[in-house]
Amino acid sequence: MESNELLQLVEQYGNPLYVYDAEKIQSQYNRLSNAFSNVKNLRINFAAKSLTNLSILKLIKQLGGCLDTVSIQEVQLGIHAGFAPEDIIYTPNGVSLEEIEEVAKIGAQINIDNLSILEQFGAKHPETPVCIRLNPHIMAGGNSKISVGHIDSKFGISIHQLPHIIRIVENTNMHINGLHMHTGSDILDIGVFLQAAEILFESARHFKELKFLDFGSGFKVPYKADDIETNIEELGEELGKRFNKFCKEYGQDLTLAFEPGKFLVSEAGTFLAKVNVVKQTTSTVFASIDSGFNHLIRPMFYGAHHLIENISNPNGKERFYSVVGYICETDTFASNKKITEIKEGDILAFRNAGAYCFSMASNYNSRYKPAEVLYYKGQSQLIRKREEFEDLIRNQIAVDIAL
Numbered sequence: 001m002e003s004n005e006l007l008q009l010v011e012q013y014g015n016p017l018y019v020y021d022a023e024k025i026q027s028q029y030n031r032l033s034n035a036f037s038n039v040k041n042l043r044i045n046f047a048a049k050s051l052t053n054l055s056i057l058k059l060i061k062q063l064g065g066c067l068d069t070v071s072i073q074e075v076q077l078g079i080h081a082g083f084a085p086e087d088i089i090y091t092p093n094g095v096s097l098e099e100i101e102e103v104a105k106i107g108a109q110i111n112i113d114n115l116s117i118l119e120q121f122g123a124k125h126p127e128t129p130v131c132i133r134l135n136p137h138i139m140a141g142g143n144s145k146i147s148v149g150h151i152d153s154k155f156g157i158s159i160h161q162l163p164h165i166i167r168i169v170e171n172t173n174m175h176i177n178g179l180h181m182h183t184g185s186d187i188l189d190i191g192v193f194l195q196a197a198e199i200l201f202e203s204a205r206h207f208k209e210l211k212f213l214d215f216g217s218g219f220k221v222p223y224k225a226d227d228i229e230t231n232i233e234e235l236g237e238e239l240g241k242r243f244n245k246f247c248k249e250y251g252q253d254l255t256l257a258f259e260p261g262k263f264l265v266s267e268a269g270t271f272l273a274k275v276n277v278v279k280q281t282t283s284t285v286f287a288s289i290d291s292g293f294n295h296l297i298r299p300m301f302y303g304a305h306h307l308i309e310n311i312s313n314p315n316g317k318e319r320f321y322s323v324v325g326y327i328c329e330t331d332t333f334a335s336n337k338k339i340t341e342i343k344e345g346d347i348l349a350f351r352n353a354g355a356y357c358f359s360m361a362s363n364y365n366s367r368y369k370p371a372e373v374l375y376y377k378g379q380s381q382l383i384r385k386r387e388e389f390e391d392l393i394r395n396q397i398a399v400d401i402a403l
């Protein structure tokens with residue numbers, strides 16, 4: 001989106017502000033489905049946790065997508081947004097049997113990632129088809145916080161425990177209709193995908209009632225111009241071919257599923273914040289914005305890079321700035337980054353702010369969560385109101401105790 005359009009949205013809706021470009025989400029969706037046009041049955045489950053706004057979920061549904069959820073609340077949001085239960089897959093980690101049973105009652109596809117729950121659920125509900133999340137132990141991902149496939153990961157059932165899985169399935173007479181893996185985020189090498197896929201194909205031979213194989217996600221998206229990204233087209237070509245070959249051997253056309261979050265929404269999002277103070281110290285120029293890790297925690301939480309542009313002065317002379325928040329803790333978005341000259345009152349745009357940005361926002365320091373706007377071809381709509389004081393005290397019960 002262009003600087004002047006973004007500035008106009010700040011005029012209209014205030015700051016700080018999240019803006020999502022629906023056209024970019026649409027083109028990413030189409031890019032992924034086109035890459036796998038060689039596969040007969042493709043299912044794209046949007047990872048709801050990356051951006052749970054109802055209007056975004058509705059957009060995904062309109063595009064033909066399904067949903068990947070990690071909590072019963074995300075399942076309920078999906079239903080609320082209009083998804084049929086069967087279009088929702090539920091992939092929790094470490095949740096109670098009770099919650100899984102609740103979700104099964106709603107009718108979403110259950111995906112189980114540990115032997116204990118598999119056995120308990122299978123014994124009680126052998127008739128409910130279940131997907132199994134395997135851990136292929138493929139080391140992938142941008143860093144240890146987002147890499148979930150390694151040997152000590154808490155996610156999935158180890159591929160080495162396949163005999164145990166099979167024993168549980170036989171003993172309980174449960175029906176396994178899908179196998180799943182998700183090796184982590186920011187995968188660059190499609191060889192990693194293919195290697196993990198082989199493990200899934202190999203495991204799949206042991207299950208006779210499969211309807212789908214879910215290859216998770218973890219596609220890397222570019223974070224700046226010329227940044228590397230997962231080559232989706234090449235992946236589609238290679239994995240699609242291999243998948244079709246597997247289906248022939250298996251004797252049935254299965255569905256190939258993915259569950260991208262970042263790939264669909266990261267680049268579509270821009271976070272806009274105003275510069276409150278420019279402070280020159282002996283060695284650094286700080287630009288302090290009207291936001292902090294309460295609104296965008298990825299840089300502080302896992303060192304994520306977000307390109308920052310001064311859209312109020314796009315053609316100015318570049319200088320080095322450290323962009324910091326107003327939270328009373330170290331709150332650094334970027335250190336010593338070249339940005340066009342910043343004056344107090346300028347609007348900074350943080351790119352790639354679609355995934356894991358608003359959805360990780362909090363009220364720390366008793367600040368309001370920002371408003372969210374959906375933009376499509378020159379038209380904008382408010383999709384979440386900016387919070388107000390009332391939102392901070394809702395649910396609180398102010399009591400006096402007799403001292």
Ligand SMILES: *Cc1c(COP(=O)(O)O)cnc(C)c1O
Nearest residue numbers: 047182185217218259260261262
């Ligand atoms: C978070 C998550 C995803 C989405 O990962 P991205 O890197 O955003 O594409 C997919 N599947 C599962 C099970 C997840 O937990």
